Amino acid sequence: MTNTAGPGRPRDAEVDRKALRAAIELYAELGWAKFTLDAVARRAGIGKAAIYRRWPTRERLVAAALEQALVLPVIAVDTGTLREDLRGLAHAMMAYYLGPHGLAGLRLHVEARAYPELFAELAAGIRSMRVLEARAIIRRAIDRGELGRNASPTLIVDTLVGGLLNHVLATPEELRPEMAAQSEQYVEDVTAFVLTAAIAIYPPA
Amino acid sequence: MTNTAGPGRPRDAEVDRKALRAAIELYAELGWAKFTLDAVARRAGIGKAAIYRRWPTRERLVAAALEQALVLPVIAVDTGTLREDLRGLAHAMMAYYLGPHGLAGLRLHVEARAYPELFAELAAGIRSMRVLEARAIIRRAIDRGELGRNASPTLIVDTLVGGLLNHVLATPEELRPEMAAQSEQYVEDVTAFVLTAAIAIYPPA
Incomplete structure (x- = not known):
């Protein structure tokens, strides 16, 4: 050394x-x-x-x-409201998908199947951290009385995070700069969209 | 021959x-x-x-x-109602993500960056077909008076299709059989979730 x-x-x-x-x-x-x-x-x-x-x-x-790059930087969002927690998560995930590590993360998912002995554990580590973080956000919202007890963390977080991922994947290469420039607004729109559904479908008691 | x-x-x-x-x-x-x-x-x-x-x-x-496998089988859903169109699209996409071609599709997205001369055109073809199909579903719903004129096809379809993709990607390998067995119900839940937000946010005039 x-x-x-x-x-x-x-x-x-x-x-x-x-x-x-x-x-x-x-x-x-x-x-x-x-x-x-x-x-x-x-x-x-x-x-x-x-x-x-x-x-x-x-x-x-x-x-x-x-x-x-992928396992250590856990996204830990705890702002005190569901809306701000979802916004924080969405902004962090959009930055990740648009940044240099997003492609590595997708590649890791694909290669975890081809080379499980090398990548399966890393992929599983990322998955479980994200799932725990998402559950914590929804659990806290339920405890604060913002959502009903039956609120599904899976459904809420899948549509939020998956909506951003699909947006990035579905954008043609030549429109990427434009999409990236408008990504902050898109994050706000997806957050509002998902929050509306979550509150309508899982109203607090 | x-x-x-x-x-x-x-x-x-x-x-x-x-x-x-x-x-x-x-x-x-x-x-x-x-x-x-x-x-x-x-x-x-x-x-x-x-x-x-x-x-x-x-x-x-x-x-x-x-x-x-990926370009030819266009998903063309036109049932006469927004709910059934979204359900049809969601079922088709879930079958695709769970089936043998889902991994190939993700791989193609990743490799379109590494080998653009080989894969960029194919990836772009899939993207543009999916986007056109999604736009057509929302356009018809607007024309039937089910959604307001300002309804965003991007937001609705990203959360629907991306929600399913994230669900599949976020499921640990050992829980895949269970997730696949419950996938029909999940498709129904995501469709209802997204439809609720779409109608609340883009009500018909």
């Missing part, structure tokens, strides 16, 4: 950051079949030795990159 | 069917990087020569398989 790095040499944290970023990008773009430590080193603009020293195998590197 | 095939030899249509089915399965599971004509021949249980004679390159075979 090079904790004694001088000014002409990037420090460890910087090397880590560049390598993990390049790894998530390459995984998203090319998938596991074409993922190599050499390609990551080239993309990151750092030496192969620095990569191999930290992550001796491509399995370890891709797991580290996915964990840091 | 072997149109004179005798009883001991599968006829052309049968060979086509087996090859295209094996191709879509292998593409979904392994992706483009590992897709080979040899693997398709093995999976289909037919001779390599039969594959090569029909599709001389893997590019041609994957395009034919994706087109047949």
Whole structure:
């Protein structure tokens, strides 16, 4: 390890950051079949030795990159109202789908089936965190008396988050910049749409 | 071509069917990087020569398989009411997401970015057909006076179709059989949820 790095040499944290970023990008773009430590080193603009020293195998590197990008940043929204919690969740998910990690997340879902030994656990980790977070939002709304006891977290969160995902997936490549520019408004519209249905279908007692 | 095939030899249509089915399965599971004509021949249980004679390159075979599985079967729902149109669309999309082609469709979206020269046009074709179909459903509902003139096809269809997609993606692998068994009920619930919001937010004049 090079904790004694001088000014002409990037420090460890910087090397880590560049390598993990390049790894998530390459995984998203090319998938596991074409993922190599050499390609990551080239993309990151750092030496192969620095990569191999930290992550001796491509399995370890891709797991580290996915964990840091997708598993660790849990979206924890707790604002005190259902509307603001749903807005916060929707904004965070839209930023994720539009950002560099959205494609990696979709790729991970696809590849968890092809390479379960490598990706199934990571995909499951992301799923269960998202489900717990969504349930917590609806549970708190029920406890505050904003929704009836029978409110379905699944239905409310699937339509909110899935609505955003479908919007991004259904947009033609050439309209992506326009869609991204209007995404804040779309997040507001989807939140209002889902909230209206939730309150109408699950009114508080 | 072997149109004179005798009883001991599968006829052309049968060979086509087996090859295209094996191709879509292998593409979904392994992706483009590992897709080979040899693997398709093995999976289909037919001779390599039969594959090569029909599709001389893997590019041609994957395009034919994706087109047949994803582009050709347009979902055209026109029942006369918004509720039944949305139900029909939702049932068709759920069957697609749960069936063998759902994974291929997600893979195609992911790989359209990595290999645009191969997959971008196919992905765009699917997108535009789905968008046109969705718009037609909402347009007819407006014309029948079921929704106001300002009704947004995007918002209604994104939450409906995206809700189903998110439901399938968010379900842990071990709960998939249970989710599939309850999918008809979930389709009904999502349809009712989205319809409630649509009518509340875009009431007819």
